[in-house]
Amino acid sequence: MKIKRSKSLSPEPSSSRDTKRIKFEKITNLSRVTSSPNILEFSDDVLLNILKYLYPQDLMAVSLCCHRLAQLIQDRTLWRRVDFRIKPMLLNDLNQYMKFLQPITMSLAMRGNFVSGECSEHLTQKFFNNVKALCNQLKELIIEEYYINGDKIQITDFPCTIEKLSLKGCQMNYLQRSNKSYFFKMDLYMPNLTCLILSNCQWFTPHSLLVISKIPKLKELRLNSCHRLGECVAYASLATRFGFKTLEILDLRDTALGDSEVGCFSSTKTLTHLYLECPSTLRNEESFETMQQLQDQQQALQLPIFEDNNVAQFFMENAPIFENNGFQRCLISDRAICALGSDSCDRKVINSSPQGMIILQENRRISNNPNLKVLVVRNYPRVTNSSLVHLALNASKLEYLDVTGTSVTKNDKYFLKSMNICIHMLLLYFEVKIYMVFKLFSR
Known part of the structure; x- marks a missing residue:
């Protein structure tokens, strides 16, 4: 009797098994592809949440992909804060983005690449009219870094609603035959302006301080690297005496201001941050070494003090003469720093006689810069330990002090002893902790 072999017991050919496996893998891969979501399957809210992290230049590129993305790019929530500074942008390219600006746009930033004689870099009056x-x-x-024709574009062409204006690195040839400031009547046209940045604006002139000081709500003023801002005692004195009533941050780094100009700002009682740094063109390492040697010789002599019941006379035979050391008048010294945080008496005349005798009465004490918190004084070799002792005694709210590149040293035992006493007094009576950064001059 012959028994038939069941098909189920027969071995399956390897070729058919491989074929089934390949088909199964194809089906699996196909299901994976269909299950992965496409970016266009996201809702509008999700897409808008993704698009808000892109730069305006990227948004323009995405808008060219399809009709739906082009509509989403025009959503006003994406254009509240517009910043084109990721790369320099010519004015012709900038005009293509004007259609995306919205009434809800609160911030607009752009950066050019100034090339002399290139008309595409010139901001036109039409551009400012479109922005307004x-x-x-x-x-x-x-x-930043655009060319502005001051004879054609006035300060009134800028939007009057702005609270922060920055013209950093811009170039301008404004009214070469006129002495009127470019910012004339700016205080009336922009009453809400709180921040003005004019860094590296070589066209800025000192007499513009008078106009800027009238801005009623100005809190931050940055004039660093304005090299024409030199000897302007008269303008600085008038501006600080009658203006700058709300100024808190003042940046005067890389300018040729001296003791007199800085001393004028001591009357600005709202000032909290002051930045000073000597221009690189005025630094002289050889003069610094000479002055340091003379100071060391003077301390080693320990010259006596003579008194004649009226006047105390100090004889310093080898005292350093700063004018002969190659330093110009614009270098800041201890005199400017000691004007910050000092006390003055408000006196009034209560009696005067024909013989020329005048009797004065102290009314109240006036403290200059009582709110000064940050002070940066860099690369001024005429600033010594005396300035730090003065600040420790008078600037009770000072939190940060940078004296990089000055004549401040850590080796002066008398200075360290004085500073320990001053800091202890401030901690004890004013309950204020002062952090001071001591950095030695490094060549």
Whole structure:
């Protein structure tokens, strides 16, 4: 009797098994592809949440992909804060983005690449008119490294609603035959301006301080690297005496201001941050070494003090003469620093006689810069330990002090002893902790 072999017991050919496996893998891969979501399957809210992290230049590229993304790019929530500074942008390219600006746009920032004689870098009056028409609630306008024709574009062409204006690195040839400041009547046209940045604006002149000081709400003023801002005692004195009532941050780094100008700002009682740094063109290492040697010789002599019941006379035979050491008048010394945080008496005349005798009565004490918190004084070799002792005694709210590149030393035992006493007194009576950064001059 013959028994038939069941098919189920027969071995399956290897070729058919491989074929089934390949088909199974194809089906699996296909299911994976279909299950992965496409970016266009996201809702509009999700897409907008993703698009808000892109730069305006990237948004323009995405808008060219499809009709739906082009509509989403025009959503006003993406254009509240517009910053084109990721790369230099010519004016012709900038005009392509004007259609995206919205009335809700609060901030607009752009950066050019100034090339002399290149017309595409010149901001036109039409551009400012479009910005004012499209962004009627603009609060922040940042224009960097563009050319502005001051004879055609006035300060009134800028949006009057802005609270922060930056013209960093811009170039301008303004009214070469006129002495009127470019910022004339700026205080009336921009009453809400709180921040003005004019860094590296070589066209800025000292007499513009008078106009800027009248801005009623100005809190931050940056004039660093304005090299024409030199000897301007008269302008600085008038500006600080009658203006700058709300100024808190003042940046005067890389300018040729001296003791007199800095001393004028001591009357600005709202000042909290002051930045000073000597221009690189005025630094002289050889003069610094000579002055340091003379100071060391003077301390080693320990010259006596003579008194004649009226006047105390100090004889310093080898005292350093700063004018002969190659330093110019614009270098800041201890005199400017000691004007900060000092006390003065408000006196009034209560009696005067024909013989020329005048009797004065102290009314109240006036403390200059009582709110000074940050002070940076860099690369001024005429600033010594005396300035730090003065600040420790008079600037009770000082939190940060940078004296890089000055004549401040850590080796002066008398200075360290004085500073320990001063800091202890401040901690004890004013309950204020002062952090001071001591950095030695490094060549």
